[in-house]
Amino acid sequence: MTMSTDASEQPKKRWGRLIALGCGALAALIAVFVAIVFLFVWRATAGPEEVIQGFLASAGAGDYAAAHEHFCAPLKEEQSLADFTATVETNTQLFQVKDTSFTERSIDLAGAELAGTVTLERGTKVPASFKLVKENDDWKLISYNIGS
Numbered sequence: 001m002t003m004s005t006d007a008s009e010q011p012k013k014r015w016g017r018l019i020a021l022g023c024g025a026l027a028a029l030i031a032v033f034v035a036i037v038f039l040f041v042w043r044a045t046a047g048p049e050e051v052i053q054g055f056l057a058s059a060g061a062g063d064y065a066a067a068h069e070h071f072c073a074p075l076k077e078e079q080s081l082a083d084f085t086a087t088v089e090t091n092t093q094l095f096q097v098k099d100t101s102f103t104e105r106s107i108d109l110a111g112a113e114l115a116g117t118v119t120l121e122r123g124t125k126v127p128a129s130f131k132l133v134k135e136n137d138d139w140k141l142i143s144y145n146i147g148s
Contacts (some may be wrong), residue, residue: 005114048112048132049102050137056118057089059095072140094147096121098130111142118146 053071058067066086068076071084079087083138102116118124126147132139 011109048107048130048139049100049143051132052114052130052144053100055141055144056095056097056100058098064088070141071140072135075140075142091147093120093122096110099121104129112139 055070099119103112104115111133
């Protein structure tokens with residue numbers, strides 16, 4: 001009695017399909033996990049991003065006192081309102097921001113960090129990074145760097 005090759009290949013094909021199906025399911029689970037982590041970090045950094053947007057909008061509009069209110073207490077001590085005003089007036093173009101794009105975001109118990117680029121009103125993109133801490137349940141800037 002001879003066995004046909006079709007019958008012996010059936011179990012191999014079945015195992016091959018099961019392995020492919022398992023790999024596909026694993027890839028889908030990994031993609032879902034990555035998406036959930038991404039969305040969590042994105043939503044968790046929404047508050048800090050709003051503070052940054054408010055800071056940039058106030059500074060760009062010339063409301064230096066409102067921009068300075070986005071600073072935490074240690075940064076206010078390090079950079080007084082007069083010093084901040086002088087910094088902005090010396091580098092006005094860096095505070096005329098049209099858009100932001102944060103490609104690096106992190107948040108933990110110590111604070112939040114966002115880094116990426118800001119697009120200036122004249123169209124130039126420059127690097128920017130911001131560090132924030134919680135102060136009395138509000139996000140406040142502890143440091144910022146625009147253009148270098």
